[in-house]
Amino acid sequence: MNAAVNNRRGLSLIELIVTVVILSVLGMLVLPLTQMTAKRSKELELRRDLREIRTALDEYKKGYDEAVKQGKKQNVADKSGYPETLELLVEGDDFGGLSKEKKKYLRRIMPDPFHKATAKPDSADKEGKVAKEMWGLRSYKDKPESTQWGGEDVFDVYSLSEETAIDGTKYKDW
Secondary structure (H helix, E strand, C coil), rough: CHHHCCCCCCCCCHHHHHHEEEEEEHHHHHHHHHHHHHHHHHHHHHHHHHHHHHHHHHHHHHHHHCCCCCCCCCCCCCCCCCCCCCCHHHCEECCCCCCCCEEECCCCCCCCCCCCCCCCCCCCCCHHHHHHHHHHHECCCCCCCCCCCCCCCCCEEEEECCCCCCCCCCCCCC
16 A cells, blocks of 8 residues: 555646646636736826826916916917927916916826837927927817827827727827
């Protein structure tokens, strides 16, 4: 009886193969779930960033309109009241003395999680090159589906990514 117990110390080849098959099937099930979870979290980040930037654009416009209403700024015929660049939301504006100091609308310009810009977000230039590489921009006079920025102001932002979202829409259409 002691000799029979000594022969069963290791695993048989069939037991090893079954174990490897079970682990590989589990791995094949888990990998797509983790990829979907990562994509879903990037989509949430994109939605949040778009909402934050668009809200800041609207708040800037309200500040401009208030300055015009109070006579601190002159209403110019071809000026929409939206910022000329996204960087202006970070730098701030006092609207001709409406407030004692510049009111800032964003702490920083968040990068699009699905589009890799070639420039770093902290290295902004005067023409807004960084923002143009990070986000698609539309001015007030541009058509809603336009992909070319008119350059007068920043009325809207959109993703430059050509990828398709989980729900089947394109990120650039959000």
